[in-house]
Amino acid sequence: MVDLSQTYTAPRRLAGAEGAKPKRRLSGNRIMIYGILCLISLYYILPLWVMVMTSLKGMPEVRVGNIFAPPVEVTFQPWIKAWAEACTGLNCDGLSRGFWNSVKITVPSVILSIIVASVNGYALVNWKFKGSEIFFGILLFGAFIPYQVMIYPIVIILRELGLMGDVWGLVLVHTIFGMPILTLLFRNYFASLPEELFKAARVDGAGFWGIFFRVLVPMSLPIFTVAMILQVTGIWNDFLFGVIYTKPEAYPMTVQLNNIVNSVQGVKEYNVNMAATLITGLVPLSIYLLSGKLFVRGIAAGAVKG
């Protein structure tokens, strides 16, 4: 018999990678990639830079200075004016009125549309009824009809309901228009959850609402976040429905921003316009920043399965 210990001794350490992780050298490829990324970032950042800088300058400086230069004398006057003093039509209380109008429109629209769509999606996945697929098909079809076609019919419907010009009329419109895409989102997410979980809950005696609120909703935070972001940004940024279906006192912020920026009387106050635009964009922006990771997770979870 061969004595193994004689013929073969394992090296104490195997040859190969040792020591600290080597630093990657910059190859030509990488320089290309980073270069392009920098250029694209610049392309997106420059306008924002110009806006922020301009909004912090006084009018005299705006007139003479280079638009890329930082302000010599920082002033927050344009921001204050945009928020509280700028005139639109008869009112001279700045964007603040529009901001609160937008809040009054967005909050109920988002909540209402998410509640209805999540229950829709849940029922379509877990409580299939005869014709539920057709129902879903029709709902999806709604997503492909151009908005413009529906503007006038909706005017008539709102008038008949007595909601024309009212904030609640606009809430109703936003809720309905959000329905197809949100239902799809929730349906796909709930379909990706294990079916046996739903079965187990039924055996445990939970009903339609019990399963929804106590089993499914607690494990669906990511998709609710995605839905909220989609709706908040979509509704906050809406201009068309706002201008058509509300009266001047109830105009949302976007419409008021337009009225400030496009007002024809007097000199163009670029600094105020920039500040006003930034204030208007701040809400969707902060929503993105605050939800960060959840948003990515939700998108990844809800997007794929059909």
Next chain:
Amino acid sequence: MLDQTQTALDGISVSIRDLQLSFGAVNVLQDLNLDIAKGEFLVLLGASGCGKSTLLNCIAGLLEPTGGQIFIEGQNVTWAEPSERGIGMVFQSYALYPQMTVKGNLSFGLKNARVPKDEIERRVTRAAELLHLQPLLDRKPAALSGGQRQRVAIGRALVRDVDVFLFDEPLSNLDAKLRAELRVELKRLHQSLANTMIYVTHDQIEAMTLADRIAIMRGGVIQQLAQPLEIYNRPANLYVAGFIGAPPMNFIRGRIEGSEFVGPVRMPLTGYGWSEGPWTSGDTVFGIRPEHVKIGDDARHCACQTEVTIEVVEPMGADTLLWTRIGGDEFRIRLDGQTTIHEGQTLPIGFDIDCASLFDAQSEQRI
């Protein structure tokens, strides 16, 4: 009529009458009849897609049958809600509620049934003791191992004090060692609780070791319903014979002529336990299990003897598998322990009629 049903259901826990289920045009279950005694451990065994889970889901009330009736403990529950049937169910994927603690999982069903708080506490404690879950009660399912998760899932059925436990391949997500452990645990549980249990699996060993009776299913039809050893010794048809046993039964095609089976081998049939017959002519399939084949000197006393050339030897430690051919068909021999037989060797083999099975070649039924 009602009285008749009642007396017919005495001592029977679950009774399934003419059950039918189809998904659109596909008939998954066809006129299925099954009576399960109180306290019985019934295993539904069959290949993938044969309708085992579908049958279990019908019993649980998670699928609505297209036709037929289901009785549990004497009640017609065909249209009852799952929670009203007195059943508990354990799933392959555990299906624990991820955001609830173990305790929350165990008590969810009781809370839905509005059981008083102290009663919930009592039952959860008892189930946790039975399943060794006490130290885990405040953990979330994500922080449990596979075996622990499945024990929680069993506990969830346990706390509800149900008449019938339904298991859908509860052990198939676990590794081999854990599976063996939990299998024994389940058997103990059944002995101490004496509930009716219906257990779906495609693992023969689980079926043989756990079952009081096994129902072998194929294409939504029960092929044979009998005690494990009866199924092993006297399979009702070719499908069952080929399905049960690892490796499965060997088949030799031939004919019966007078009192003899004639094919690649000849075998006198005196002493065969006929189910139908005796036959004196007709095309027949002769079946013999690999472990009932004798070799060498032992073979000389057998009623049927022949010689084969070994093609492959598979040593498996505790036993050895030899592969050969008889009449062109594959033929397997299983020997206890280890052997010096090598590939290419020619070997006398033999077998006796008392451990053989005969099947009608047309209908494939046992004769």
